[in-house]
Amino acid sequence: xxxxxxxxxxxxxxxxxxxxxxxxxxxxxxxxxxxxxxxxxxxxxxxxxxxxxxxxxxxxxxxxxxxxxxxxxxxxxxxxxxxxxxxxxxxxxxxxxxxxxxxxxxxxxxxxxxxxxxxxxxxxxxxxxxxxxxxxxxxxxxxxxxxxxx
Amino acid sequence: xxxxxxxxxxxxxxxxxxxxxxxxxxxxxxxxxxxxxxxxxxxxxxxxxxxxxxxxxxxxxxxxxxxxxxxxxxxxxxxxxxxxxxxxxxxxxxxxxxxxxxxxxxxxxxxxxxxxxxxxxxxxxxxxxxxxxxxxxxxxxxxxxxxxxx
Numbered sequence: 001x002x003x004x005x006x007x008x009x010x011x012x013x014x015x016x017x018x019x020x021x022x023x024x025x026x027x028x029x030x031x032x033x034x035x036x037x038x039x040x041x042x043x044x045x046x047x048x049x050x051x052x053x054x055x056x057x058x059x060x061x062x063x064x065x066x067x068x069x070x071x072x073x074x075x076x077x078x079x080x081x082x083x084x085x086x087x088x089x090x091x092x093x094x095x096x097x098x099x100x101x102x103x104x105x106x107x108x109x110x111x112x113x114x115x116x117x118x119x120x121x122x123x124x125x126x127x128x129x130x131x132x133x134x135x136x137x138x139x140x141x142x143x144x145x146x147x148x149x150x
Numbered sequence: 151x152x153x154x155x156x157x158x159x160x161x162x163x164x165x166x167x168x169x170x171x172x173x174x175x176x177x178x179x180x181x182x183x184x185x186x187x188x189x190x191x192x193x194x195x196x197x198x199x200x201x202x203x204x205x206x207x208x209x210x211x212x213x214x215x216x217x218x219x220x221x222x223x224x225x226x227x228x229x230x231x232x233x234x235x236x237x238x239x240x241x242x243x244x245x246x247x248x249x250x251x252x253x254x255x256x257x258x259x260x261x262x263x264x265x266x267x268x269x270x271x272x273x274x275x276x277x278x279x280x281x282x283x284x285x286x287x288x289x290x291x292x293x294x295x296x297x298x299x300x
Contacts (some may be wrong), residue, residue, distance in 0.1 A: 124166035
């Protein structure tokens with residue numbers, strides 16, 4: 001039991017956060033202000049009005065074990081994770097963050113784990129149709145000094 | 151570095167698998183056959199023809215660190231995870247499985263971590279609008295003997 005917990009960590013609650021950029025709105029308020037993201041639910045259709053960074057911090061304070069952070073702007077685009085979003089959330093909390101939304105190639109995974117500061121990188125469709133194998137991904141990351149658990 | 155790895159595990163690749171039940175199709179082939187699920191991509195719109203259990207095993211063999219398993223049948227329904235699906239995948243692989251799709255209350259999370267055999271339970275909308283707090287969830291699970299990492 002202890003061994004299993006050490007290997008995988010104990011069971012945990014992963015809180016999913018779907019975030020969309022609010023650059024236009026923020027710009028109207030203050031040209032100098034940094035980027036901001038809001039939380040959406042129901043697959044990105046319903047805005048909650050919550051700031052994504054504040055919500056992530058509240059979820060950590062309430063006891064979330066991990067955060068699955070999906071950029072609704074990037075999801076499905078294959079243009080890469082929203083790195084500023086990922087970095088902002090990863091900096092704001094101490095629990096692990098899984099980056100999600102937009103992976104199109106192995107460089108994107110590398111970027112999410114390094115510049116984005118994510119603890120894990122979520123991918124789905126790049127492993128279908130033999131675009132890339134997970135093993136290729138591991139080698140790509142290892143060659144660039146990213147320590148990965150496989 | 152070692153400390154961080156022990157705390158969070160090293161960085162890893164999480165492979166997302168979106169699965170849909172194929173009960174009708176299977177029943178036509180063999181009335182006695184067990185349930186089966188197929189892998190879909192592009193938010194559940196595109197069938198790959200792949201069996202979800204076989205795909206999960208292949209992803210593990212290829213080096214995936216975790217699997218995020220979403221039931222496309224349950225996603226958004228608040229009827230609970232697809233427990234037979236979750237159990238089938240959790241039994242078929244040794245890497246951690248995150249259950250996803252369908253959580254509507256704390257009992258669903260409990261069921262995913264026990265009957266479903268998942269290592270983590272993903273939830274989003276139940277923590278919005280103060281339906282439940284993560285802390286309530288932790289207490290609910292702890293009272294029922296589920297060891298959770300928070």
